[in-house]
Amino acid sequence: MTESPPSPLFQPLSRRTLLKLFGVGTLGGLVSYSRIAKPQPALHEQDALTLPRRLDRAGTAIVVGGGLAGLTAAYELSQRGFAVTLLERSPQLGGKIASWPIQVNGEDFITEHGFHGFFPQYYNLWGLVDELSIRNNFRELPTYAVLYKDKYDPEIFKPRRSAFPWNVVDLAVGSPNNLRWGLNLTKWEHWKVLQDIAGFDPQKSFKRLDHISVADWVAEDFPQGLYEVYFLPFAKSSLNSPDLLSVAELTQFFHFYFFGNPEGLAFRGTRQDMGRSLVDPIAAAIIAAGGEIVTEASITGLDWEEGRITGVRYQKGNTGTTAPFWVDLNPLLGDDRSEYFGAGDAVYALSPDGQEALSLTCTHQGCTVQPQGEAGYVCPCHGALFGPSGSVEGGPARRNLSRFRVLDRQGDRLQLVALNPAATEAEVPVTADYYVMAADVVGMRNIFALSQGEVHPRVQQQVQSLAVSDPFATVRFWFDRDFPWAYSDFTSLSGYRLTDSITLYHHIQDDYQAWAERTGGSVVELHSYCYKERDFPTQADLLATFEQELYEIVPELAGATLIHRQFVNQKNFSGFPPNSDRDRPSTSSLVPNLLFAGDWVKMPFACGLMERAVSSGFLAANAICQQEGLQRRPLLSVNPVGLLAPLTSAEPEVLQAQAEPPDLATPDTIEPETLG
Known part of the structure; x- marks a missing residue:
């Protein structure tokens, strides 16, 4: 049996390097952040x-x-x-x-x-x-897990009450993926990443990093495994995608949930x-x-x-x-003959003369109906049928689609008001x-x-x-059977095209637990925090992908009977670009x-x-x-x-800038076991 090569994370560093990176005062702060005296x-x-x-x-x-x-x-x-x-x-x-x-x-x-x-x-x-x-209206969830589609082993987080840097040490020791983080503390760029996220400062961090997107930031010399294992799933849980999320906001998010948080991940x-x-x-x-x-x-x-x-x-x-309201053009849904405005469960089809708009929000349970050419519209969730003018023609809906008058148009924006x-x-x-x-x-x-x-x-x-x-989307499924599950009742997912998390409601909420005990069934919810509309332009695309990925995540449900599904799709979460x-x-x-x-x-x-x-x-x-x-x-x-805020600069970060690397060649080293 061959011995695995040591991770760069644990390679010895010179005293000169550590003092240069942290400073004497910061090292003193590290000591004060003990497992006993937490912030x-x-x-x-x-x-x-x-x-x-x-x-x-x-x-x-x-x-x-x-x-x-x-x-x-x-x-x-x-x-x-x-x-x-x-x-x-x-x-x-x-x-x-x-x-x-x-x-x-x-x-x-x-x-x-x-x-x-x-x-x-x-x-x-x-x-x-x-x-x-x-x-008493709340219950403790004992573990939290991140499940990866491929490349990485599941990460299981149990409640720990240690503060930074000990929570990072615990994470590194307990992670089954630590040798795949790609974190090399002999590289200045990787120390700089740690300094950015562990050195959050409300003023300096925003001056320095608010102009950069997370996607651009990690495109530099960033530890790829660390990004895929932790940064990507946790960043998306902010409900903003990496290409449209400010690095300053991400550092605030990580400071609040991890690096500045003494309470653990319970x-x-x-x-x-x-x-x-x-x-x-x-x-x-x-x-x-x-x-x-x-x-x-x-x-x-x-x-x-x-x-x-x-x-x-x-x-x-x-x-x-x-009241009159404004909606933006949705270029992903239109063609040479039709224009659509809005997104999620609030989409409007503009009439050919540009004077009216038809709401495509199904009057049954709020899904967005899909155009079927001259046949009208069909709801992908529960099968309601509507004619070309929006009149109910079949299925569970009882009211016609709503119609709106166009009050004003300014470029790619419409101002609408209810027609009747x-x-x-x-x-x-x-x-x-x-x-x-x-x-x-x-x-x-x-x-x-x-x-x-x-x-x-x-x-x-x-x-x-x-x-x-x-936009975000969730779909909740009712099945006629339960299934084995080795992870947490709420589990983050990574590596899937659409799905970001799975929740087992029949393990968490009382009403759903009672239903499952009575019927032997299960209630599972998949959540997509911030999908790209170009990849999933219609709710039919979303539903089909959710179901496909559910059976990949829980193969045991592939033969189960789907009793009901409840779909939510909106575009109203706050953006932090x-x-x-x-x-x-x-x-x-x-x-x-x-x-x-x-x-x-x-x-x-x-x-x-x-x-x-x-x-x-x-x-x-x-x-x-x-x-x-x-x-x-x-x-x-x-x-x-x-903790590393004293080292944080207020000067705006410039990507591709070459910082002076630390001196890693000094033979005077500190072995890892002496750092505590």
Whole structure:
């Protein structure tokens, strides 16, 4: 038996090299980051003085958007004595974590957009959970795995509570792929990668790296195995593809989830759907504090005067299409005779005369119907049939496809309004002292496009410059049998054309567990975080690929009976492309009575996904409390900067630049076992 060659990761390095790379102060910091004395959460916005917590006068606030950010802002303000009105366009609250009822073979279920993991460093979200006394709505998931289609062995992560650099040491020792990382610490370029990701600094990292995409960054001399094993699957879980993700955002993401996180990779899931587990308790607390929640409220106007917001107008209806909105051309779906606008489950077919557009959103369960030439349209999910004009001709749908009038066309953008909207109430004007705008990026753009009066030009420009990431898709399958599974109940996947993760709902959520125990079946969900539309231009392509890859991932299901599938496909997640940080608005805007909340705002500390949404909502409420002389809510985060931040330069990185390599030839070496 031959001995494997030593990995370059563990080759001895000279003292001179280590001191040059880290510096004496940093080496001291390494020692202080022991397994016993870990970093504690950092405090943000803790007032030095003790101030009143509640208003002593009548104060009002309007929150637009009922996702996690808007719900959090409305909750905090309602607890502080503000009369809060929350306006949400959809029938359900929750935004990207919304839940809604479906039927499967005559049985009632609640479904949602996809699995969400709750990590222990979601300090502000867990603080909210504890205030609501709902921690029992969550269950610990004991392991987390990444499964690769080829080349690499599965990575199994168990909860560890070690901080950087010990978490990296644990990872290196425990990884079955460590000899394939391609990491060579005798190369300056590879040390530089470590310095970038372990040296996150909110100011310097964005100045230095925000103009570079992750794809371009790793195209340099980057450890290829390390990228494929860890960077690619984890980067895509940010819901942004590497070619459209800023390196600065990636370093913030990795700092929050790994390099600056002392809590390990343990996480929890909800015992039921996100609605019952989290959204409904927050909404109940808002109402109990005297707040008002209005769903199916479409914003029809945003009124301005002298650069300030003076009011919001909305209509309440069951379609959410009473207000004009803009959609972009989708060149992947069109041909010489037809033009299509929008993406995901919001696609519109323009009539030949350019005067009308037909919504291709199936009125059964929201999938996008597919053109069938002169025969009309068919839904790829459940077989609903529609004629060329959108009239129902067969299948489970009961309502015709919606029709829209073209109000305006500006190049590749259309402004549409419902042609024959369902009955709606009259337009309702509402005013308040403060306005928190917490819709998703698509909603924010459309709302600000309805502005009337003296709009603040810089704020308008900031909103319109917000980016949307590539579409996401999930499909949930019900089968008549279970199957063996050696990995975690939520497992990341890598190397597949479309699928990024698999979730076994019949192992996690109570209702699905009960159904599986009663029937012997299983419920499996596949998730694609950010696919390319050119590769999957239609939902029929997505569904076919999902099913093909499911049987590759779980061959035992190939002979099972598929009972039902539930499909979600949208293009509304927040984008973080290169050069977007400069124009990204913060929670406090340039308009005193206008606040922003959402996972798309610029944050003063590292956070991600749901924690970013919750923290932004609290920050918006804090900004209002500060204007009113009230005590701000202390917020927690992981360490503000990475351990190697003192070495981080603020000078913009230039790709292909040749840095002076460290001196690796000095015979005075430090053996690996002495580094601890």
